Amino acid sequence: MVDTPPLPYRLNVGAVLFSPEGLVFVGKRKGFPDAWQLPQGGVDDGENIRLAVLRELKEEIGTDKAEILTEHPEWLLYDLPPHLIGVAWKGKYRGQRQKWFALRFTGEDADIQLDADDHPEFEEWRWVKLADLPDLAVAFKRDIYERLAQDFAPYAQR
Structure with a gap:
């Protein structure tokens, strides 16, 4: 078993962006074959997390045309795999502490x-069924995507 260094979690927001048809936006990470993910990003010191998720949408997908439907009631955590600890985010974090939002694309x-x-994060994108999210996620984010697919299921309706 590998011990995780005593590093903090990076504060992060994530967006489950629903189309009017109830599908979810996923982007293919630039330079990472088969790495599809939801828009997400770091929160600046003192930044309001509801504003941060809209800022991240604007930065990552070029638009903030969305309305927040709900905020996940819990902060969700993930640890980086051992080979990325000390490498990702200049080695300052062990993983991310994330606040997720369901949003409707307007x-x-x-x-x-x-x-x-x-500095684009994604090289392509598509709309997918919410239930398909876990199968698209990298292994270390799969548990979070499973949780989001379950907890945000009511928002996948047209």
Whole structure:
């Protein structure tokens, strides 16, 4: 068994963005084959988390045309796999402490511009069924995606 170093968790927000049809946005991570994920990102010191999730949407998918439906009642944690600890985030964190939000997309598909930021995170995107999220996730995020698929299921309705 590998001991995890005594590093803190990085504060993070995540977006489960629902289309009007009840499908969920996923993006393919740039430079990582078959790594599909939900938009997520770090929270700045003192930043309101509800504003942070909209900022992250704007940075990662080029639009913040969304309304917040609900906030997950718990902070969800994940640890990086051992080979990434000390490497990811300049070695400062052991994983992430995440607050997830369900949001309804209020724009058009054409509003999604993956190259709107100078450092794009995603190279392609698609709408998927909420239940398919866990199968798309990298192994160390799968438990969180399973939880989100269960807890946000009521928002997958048209």
